[in-house]
Every structure is written in structure tokens, then in C-alpha cells.
Amino acid sequence: MTAAADSTTYGSKPWLARYAPGQPSSITVEFDSALDMFRAAVARDPDGEIIRYFDGRITLRELDALTDAFAAGITDAGFSPGERVAVYLQNVPQFLIAQIGTWKAGGIAVSINPMNKERELTELLTDSGATVLVCLESLHRDVAASVVPGTEVRTVITTSELEHQTRNDPRIFSGVERIACEGTVDMAGLLERFAGQAPPEVSLGPDDIAFLTYTSGTTGPPKGAMTTHRNVVFNAQTYREWVGLTSDDVVLGVAPLFHITGLIAHIAISLLIGAPLVLMYRLDPAVTIETVRDERATFTVGSITVFIALMNSPAAEKEALASLTKILSGGAPIPPSTVKAFKAAFGHYIHNVYGLTETTSPSHGTPFGTEGPVDEASGALSVGVPVYDTVVQIVDDKGEDLPVGEIGELVTTGPQVVVGYWNKPEETAKALPGGSLHTGDVGYMDADGWFYIVDRKKDQINAGGYKVWPREVEDVLYEHEAVREAAVVGVPDEYRGESVKAFVSLRPGKEVSEADLIAFTKQRMAAYKYPRQIEFLDEIPKTVTGKLLRRELRGR
Structure with a gap:
């Protein structure tokens, strides 16, 4: 073209x-x-x-x-x-x-x-x-x-x-x-x-x-x-x-x-x-x-x-x-x-x-x-x-x-x-x-000329040969009423090579368990995409401009 x-x-x-x-x-x-x-x-x-x-x-x-x-x-x-x-x-x-x-x-x-x-x-x-x-x-x-x-x-x-x-x-x-x-x-x-x-x-x-x-x-x-x-x-x-x-x-x-x-x-x-x-x-x-x-x-x-x-x-x-x-x-x-x-x-x-x-x-x-x-x-x-x-x-x-x-x-x-x-x-x-x-x-x-960003090349997660883009998982997490911010990374997995892990901070006064939040995402996306682990943080590490520091999270 x-x-x-x-x-x-x-x-x-x-x-x-x-x-x-x-x-x-x-x-x-x-x-x-x-x-x-x-x-x-x-x-x-x-x-x-x-x-x-x-x-x-x-x-x-x-x-x-x-x-x-x-x-x-x-x-x-x-x-x-x-x-x-x-x-x-x-x-x-x-x-x-x-x-x-x-x-x-x-x-x-x-x-x-x-x-x-x-x-x-x-x-x-x-x-x-x-x-x-x-x-x-x-x-x-x-x-x-x-x-x-x-x-x-x-x-x-x-x-x-x-x-x-x-x-x-x-x-x-x-x-x-x-x-x-x-x-x-x-x-x-x-x-x-x-x-x-x-x-x-x-x-x-x-x-x-x-x-x-x-x-x-x-x-x-x-x-x-x-x-x-x-x-x-x-x-x-x-x-x-x-x-x-x-x-x-x-x-x-x-x-x-x-x-x-x-x-x-x-x-x-x-x-x-x-x-x-x-x-x-x-x-x-x-x-x-x-x-x-x-x-x-x-x-x-x-x-x-x-x-x-x-x-x-x-x-x-x-x-x-x-x-x-x-x-x-x-x-x-x-x-x-x-x-x-x-x-x-x-x-x-x-x-x-x-x-x-x-x-x-x-x-x-x-x-x-x-x-x-x-x-x-x-x-x-x-x-x-x-x-x-x-x-x-x-x-x-x-x-x-x-x-x-x-x-x-x-x-x-x-x-x-x-x-x-x-x-x-x-x-x-x-x-x-x-x-x-x-x-x-x-x-x-798309066919109407609108552009969509999936993610950075380097952030793609390979879960058993399936491509997972962190942003898609993050967007689903944001749909939960208790979630204030979310960041998703790939972590080593002996079986899949990588699996999906989410880091989440909650809205003031809101509570949700790891199991319930995993179940919430599981209902809304393909089986290979939903996070297998969720860690709750007070604040998600970000650059001063608001970009998620996934590299720092992977280092955890």
C-alpha cells in the first residue's frame, strides 16, 4: 500500500x-x-x-x-x-x-x-x-x-x-x-x-x-x-x-x-x-x-x-x-x-x-x-x-x-x-x-481510519506461544469498580514460558480479593490472557509523565 x-x-x-x-x-x-x-x-x-x-x-x-x-x-x-x-x-x-x-x-x-x-x-x-x-x-x-x-x-x-x-x-x-x-x-x-x-x-x-x-x-x-x-x-x-x-x-x-x-x-x-x-x-x-x-x-x-x-x-x-x-x-x-x-x-x-x-x-x-x-x-x-x-x-x-x-x-x-x-x-x-x-x-x-495502540514491542507476553498485550488485560482490570490503577507484566513460568501477572492499586475505601479479581478477568477474556497472579500495591510505579514502569515491576 x-x-x-x-x-x-x-x-x-x-x-x-x-x-x-x-x-x-x-x-x-x-x-x-x-x-x-x-x-x-x-x-x-x-x-x-x-x-x-x-x-x-x-x-x-x-x-x-x-x-x-x-x-x-x-x-x-x-x-x-x-x-x-x-x-x-x-x-x-x-x-x-x-x-x-x-x-x-x-x-x-x-x-x-x-x-x-x-x-x-x-x-x-x-x-x-x-x-x-x-x-x-x-x-x-x-x-x-x-x-x-x-x-x-x-x-x-x-x-x-x-x-x-x-x-x-x-x-x-x-x-x-x-x-x-x-x-x-x-x-x-x-x-x-x-x-x-x-x-x-x-x-x-x-x-x-x-x-x-x-x-x-x-x-x-x-x-x-x-x-x-x-x-x-x-x-x-x-x-x-x-x-x-x-x-x-x-x-x-x-x-x-x-x-x-x-x-x-x-x-x-x-x-x-x-x-x-x-x-x-x-x-x-x-x-x-x-x-x-x-x-x-x-x-x-x-x-x-x-x-x-x-x-x-x-x-x-x-x-x-x-x-x-x-x-x-x-x-x-x-x-x-x-x-x-x-x-x-x-x-x-x-x-x-x-x-x-x-x-x-x-x-x-x-x-x-x-x-x-x-x-x-x-x-x-x-x-x-x-x-x-x-x-x-x-x-x-x-x-x-x-x-x-x-x-x-x-x-x-x-x-x-x-x-x-x-x-x-x-x-x-x-x-x-x-x-x-x-x-x-x-x-x-481500522477500516474507518482510526488508529489503536496495542503496546510496546518489548512488553508483549508470550504465554505458551500465545501473544498477550498487557494493555488489553489492564483495560479489563480497570472495568472493576475497586481498581484505581493496574499494570501487567510477563513473569517466568516453567510450563508456559511466561504467564501474566497484574499489579493493582485500589480506589480509596474499596476492597477486592486476588481470587475475585482473577475471576472477574477470567470471565471477560480468553483463558491464556487473564492474570494468574495479582499483587496489590499502594501505588503503581510510574515515570513522572504517567508511563507505567513495567521494567521496575518485572524486577520484583
């Missing part, structure tokens, strides 16, 4: 025409760089709020000045265009100051998970060759201080989560205090010292790298995806057009800003449309619900675990979330039962989207205003149809196209696909031959 852009099999064009008739099938990238995108927003509405952080407010004019000062400060310290700035922060305003300021200095931002410890931080600083590190004071004390001396980092800029707000909510900031970090530059002092200054003008083009976004490392060492300015602008526009976002919207920042979802669906979309981005440092369900109510947040993208947490919060009230009408979820499998329960509780449908770090967030989405189908055989919720200008093939192990309905690997081609991995030409050639991304995700497309 062909994979042309207007293909009736794989391309986005026919399916958008069918399911979203008001949508364009193609979009033109409007800016040469994400920095130009930001500057356009400043020019349109300089006094418009762009960041809300508890009781703190930052306008576009103020953010422009702060990022000028940051860029001037690091340039004065010897930073040169093309160098890298590592951003090791939680969801705080300083993240945007550092990222935009890095672009103004002609640099590349490197997003680092604030949960990373010494080994991971060393690995990412070494791989990226970052010369500047921006981090929280607590992260410097606990992690970075012992790591930096062995890297290329010349300048360490520290800051506090207490900056840019005065509310100091004890649910968020309990135990947080300012820390003196010897040998570092205080960001507030830097911004004050270089206030009113700007670095030499730089010219960034579509093919220049905006940031390195490191893969989660669930399948091996993290790789730095080289995300270009074209990638960033294109998928910011994708979110805008897909959902119909305008400057009247309010973006709720529930995804980690270091992750590709936070970088595009929070930061980039806010800069594109000039809408305020609401930040909360860390996710607390009760605080999040209050924030939605108080800030009248309208749009967000988060993992399904975020919405599970909101539903199970004692503070959950339909009225409090009334404004949050534009909800997308990606990054982790979505149980159809959870989408149904959330809509019943709050009246809002959670639209599934799908993408990877290497696709700069979405490559697929459920057209806004429609509800994705659920596959009758597997119970999987569709991840949608390809977004604008995007072609997705389903291929077999030889790379040959498979017919409709056949399960194979997804291969994605489009303007959002990154150009490769930093300093890893062999990995780039393997994953991105000819510029098409071999995702490692297994799925299929």
Missing part, C-alpha cells in the same frame, strides 16, 4: 475531512522559530498575562524583559550561540525564563527531569555538553553540587520555587526554604543585575535546534531528541487548530514542563496564542481543582493518571471543573472506563492524543468534539487519526505495509518528526531511516 500524503489508507487528509469537516487538512508553519513566535505574541499584547503562578503574575512585556536579562547574563559569562543550557526545574516561571532566554542567546535548551539523581544528571550533562545549568536550590544541594565538577558546566544558576509568588501554600511548599548555594549565581540577582540589557541579536531558523528532549530511557540509555524550531512551531499550531484555542483560553500546566507534552502543549501553545499558562510547581489534586476554579482554566493536556487523581480527590466537584472544557490526554494508555467515569462526574470528555518525544508531542488525535471509538475485540480506546500533514504506516518486521486491521509497528512521517538524536548517528539511522520514525509502538488501523 502507498503512504502518500493524500493516501486513503494512512494519511491524515481523508480522515480529517470525514471526522472534522471544519478542520484544514494541512497547515503552514507561520514562524521561522519559536523565538519569533514569542516575539509576535509580545508585539500583539505586551500587557497580556502569560504566566500565573499562585498569586504571581507575569505579563508578556515582563517576560520579554526577564528573558533579555537572562540572555545578557549568560552571554556576559561566556556563553556562545550553539551552546546548551540545561534546565533542571519543576513547573515554575523560571523554566520559561531560562528556555526563552537561552534562545535569545542563540543556544539550545536541554530539559532535565527534576526527579533525576546523580547518575542520570551526570549522563545528561555529559551527553549534551551543557555549559550552563539552571536548577532549584534544593536540587543543587542534593544532586547537582556533586555532579557539576566532572562536566563541561561553567555556570550554575540557582533559584527557588518560592520566587514569583507570595502565597506559599503549605500543601505545596511545606518545608521549602531558601538555600545558600556556594559557587552558584542566584537567578533573581542575575536578572536584576542585567535588567534593561539584551544580548547581541541572533537569527534562528526553522532547522536550528530549539531544545534537546531526552527520551525516558525505559528501553535503554536516554537519547537526546533534537527538536527543531520548525517542529515546535508546527505542533504548537497543531494544538491551536485541533482544539480551536485562542488568547481567551487559559492553559492549565499539569504536565511536567521538561517533558515534550509540557514543552509543546503548555509552553509553546501559550507563547503562540498569547494565553496565560497556569503553573502550580507540583501536582496536588486538591490544589489543582481549586486552581481550575479560581483561574477559570479552559485547556490542558495530561496523562490519564492526572485525571484519575482528580476524580479520586475529596475536593472533586463538578462546578469547580466547569470551565475545563478542552481536555486532551496522552503519554500513557487511557482505559475507556476512566474516560466514561470522568465524563459522568464532570461532564467533559477526555480526548485521546498520541505521540512521542520524537514526534514533538502529537502525531495522532481524536478530532475535538468527537469521541474516539473503542475496539470491540480488545477494548482499546482509539488514539485518533493522524494530525495535519502526517502519514502513519503500519508495517511488519520486514518494513512492509500491512493491510487494514493487521497489527504491526507504527512508522510516522511528518513535519513534527525530529531530525535525529544528539551525537548518536547510529541510533538516528536505526530509528529514523529516511526521516520516518520507527516508533517501537505496535498497533493497527
